[in-house]
Amino acid sequence: MSNIIYDCPHCGTQKVYFKVFYSKQHLKKTDIYNALAECGSCYEPIALVINWVVPYPKKDLPHEYFDAICTANNFFGLKVFPAPPATNAPDHVPDDVKRCFEQAAKSRNAGLFDAAGMMYRKTLEIALKGFAPEIVAWRLDTRIDKLAKEGQITPALRDWAHEIRTLGNDVVHNAIEVTQAEANQLHMFCTMLLMYLFTVPEEIALNRKKSESN
Incomplete structure (x- = not known):
């Protein structure tokens, strides 16, 4: 099972490992995969849209890749749901x-x-x-x-x-x-x-x- 490192939008833990437990290839875009992952801290889920590119013929789905896929030069996250809550202050604040x-x-x-x-x-x-x-x-x-x-x-x-x-x-x-x-x-x-x-x-x-x- 593969992992990604992400700031959890549920419990707020930063740079926590998420286990990617499911992924499916996009029906129209061959390098795009929809995936689900689970926070290693609070066990709440997130959904991802992954650009999955590997330097050798693809055999494994992203969730079958036995490594931290975000550090293997083959993972590019496009979207994550839900996004972490914003922490930025309103505009023009001192x-x-x-x-x-x-x-x-x-x-x-x-x-x-x-x-x-x-x-x-x-x-x-x-x-x-x-x-x-x-x-x-x-x-x-x-x-x-x-x-x-x-x-x-x-x-x-x-x-x-x-x-x-x-x-x-x-x-x-x-x-x-x-x-x-x-x-x-x-x-x-x-x-x-x-x-x-x-x-x-x-x-x-x-x-x-x-x-x-x-």
Whole structure:
């Protein structure tokens, strides 16, 4: 049975071996094979579309090839389903905010939900610092309320921001465990907040400049 090395989209384990346990040649494209593989860590499956090229006459199907096929110069992965969850921060986010967000997202994908909760809170703290630098760092709640009062964030985003802040605080100070569902919610909330604060205004400004130059 052959293996491939891939980042698991289910459990988040990076560079884990997947056992390829089934493959079938494409009916129209002779070098293309559809295959199924199983994560060596969580045993969840992925589906692959493989470009299977070997330097000698093909006898074995990809799953019959007794080797790590991704290191044998005969395997080119075209598509993998499901794809690993994205960890990239929204566009136009400052570098320090981006670094914290992507650490949070990677922790979430790896199942480190407590770490993700703390890093989403840190992302929020650093993101809002530039909007209210006069407020002391430990008063994140005051910063959130100030932005809402000034109309820089909506009431719904204010509530989301407080959820991120509260859960992050609970992880640090009250030993609360973050669930996967909560980590997923924090990811969505934080993404939407960053897009509202940074991505949307910058895209509007860029499009306005483009319109003025035409």
